[in-house]
Amino acid sequence: MIWLTWRQFRVQAGVVFAALAVLGVALAVTGPAMADEYADGMKACTAQGDCGPFTGQFIEDHTSLFVAFSIIVLLLPAIIGMFWGAPLVAREFEAGTHRLVWNQSVPRTRWLVVKISLVGLAAMVAAGLASLAVGWWASPFDQALAVRIPRFAPELFDARGIVPVGFAAFAFALGLTVGILVRRTVPAVAVTLALFAVVQVAVPLAVRPHLAEPARVTTAITADNISGLMIGSGGRMSVMVDLSQPGGWILSNETVDAAGKVVGAMPESVSAKCTPDGSQTGGIRMRDECYTNISQLGYRQQVIYHPAGRYWAFQWAETAIFLVLALGLAAFSFWWIRRRPA
């Protein structure tokens, strides 16, 4: 049974693992040079005392490769679901070969166990390898980027660590189940892609924030912590602040009034006093009058966030959720295959 499963799977497996090998070569060729550049550059700029310009340039220089590699890690689970999961049983139904193979002396449940174990394991290994390799390659870039986009942010969270393994297992099981229900390969591939895209978007938006009770701090808006300022129509001004400890995943960053009520933006009376102080050092430099006025009026900034220290707890929790979902889908497939007519 293992032989047959491997025989049917080897082309698809070959394509994906060959692509991963190409990716590995590309990473190995470009990675060390980039790491050296970062290490040297950081050494030089630390000596000078300001690393802002260097990291900015470094990020700009390597963004296109970084985005390309990260997208590969993000897309791999979808590809696995579409091209490994969906056709696995749908193709048998489509060609009628399930009626051939189910009547060999192997019960169909064992047939399915072998298929799911072999291909599911390969899916998790592929995603794990891709995540590990890209994570290694990108570690200097991630450090440079951490000031702007911490690894906890949704843009990076799904492409790093062990979460891609959970995603791959889930995408595979989803494709398998859809294929069993739809019974035709091409529609199953399309449905799998659509469903998986929904999940991949919905989880960071609707599920991940609630994996733990978020922390919240309410802090004064000062020249030191302000990270963004926007004056909109009618002089309404909204601001953002940085957390004292970086690397957290910020869910909301809002101004509250003296009563503690969230206000979308501060009125014109506030922004009128917020004018640049004339220094040219970059960033946001408002005259002190601006901040004293804000604090006199009682405006403070409330930040709701998950602290950086929760990163691995979240990685494990989300991976576990996807593995449980994948097992649930696999169990459903078993039940369906056992009881449903051919």
Next chain:
Amino acid sequence: MTSVIEAQGLGMRYGRRWALQDCTLDIPAGHVVGLVGPNGAGKTTFLNLTVGQMAPTAGSIRVLGSRPADTTAQLAKVGFVAQDTPTYAGLTVAEHLRLGARLNPGWDAALAAARIRDLGLDPAQRAGKLSGGQRAQLALTLGIAKRPELLVLDEPVAALDPLARREFLQSLMEAAAEHEFSVVMSSHLVSDLERVCDYLVVLVGSRVQLAGEVDELLATHHLLSGPRRDPGTLPAGVHVVSASHTDRQSTLLVRTGTPIRDPEWTVSQVSMEDLVLAHMSRPATAGDDRTPALEVQK
């Protein structure tokens, strides 16, 4: 004698439609059983239930004394050549044999290899490149080489040309004789079955219309022709299966255990085709079909 298939009130429903209803049969071992009926009569459903591809909605079925496809041992005892003789298009002939060897404990590798050689198939050829007849032969080889006690075939020759059809049935018959397995085979063409079957089951409108050994069925059915008269005047024990009348003449196909002695009738032999067609055109009603089916089985 043991039974290959014992069905009791067997029924299968898809949604609200019954594909097979109230099917009670007891088919003894050692026969080549032909399952005939129009398209949609429930032949495939009955065969899928026999090999355990699906479980019945009603009643029970036992194949070689056990529940179908319940265990590895049961799967090994029943071979199945499914409708359209499916094979893996991307696998070669040799890989199909390897599949059979890997998945069947009782696999007869020598038999399989000899059959492929006799058929003149190239082991390196992909199944997708074979002709319909060759593919059917490959599927048959997989069914035979697992050395089943019962081989079930669902319309195996439906898509084949007449020559391939004859060759397929011939090799099936040779294997059945040599390895002594029972055969249950469906077809909507009586002529396919006429040559090879010694037991007949007629399915019409999801019900069993007729079942019995071919010799016995042919011996008890007669074609009567004579001057026009009311079929009701026939003696008791003579069952009219079909009747057609012209202005002057009546032609009746009847079943009876006793010889027809009425000199007004010209009695002639029926062919299997006449017999099956007569039973197929008889409306399938619940009260009507059971009695004759049981009668013939005795």
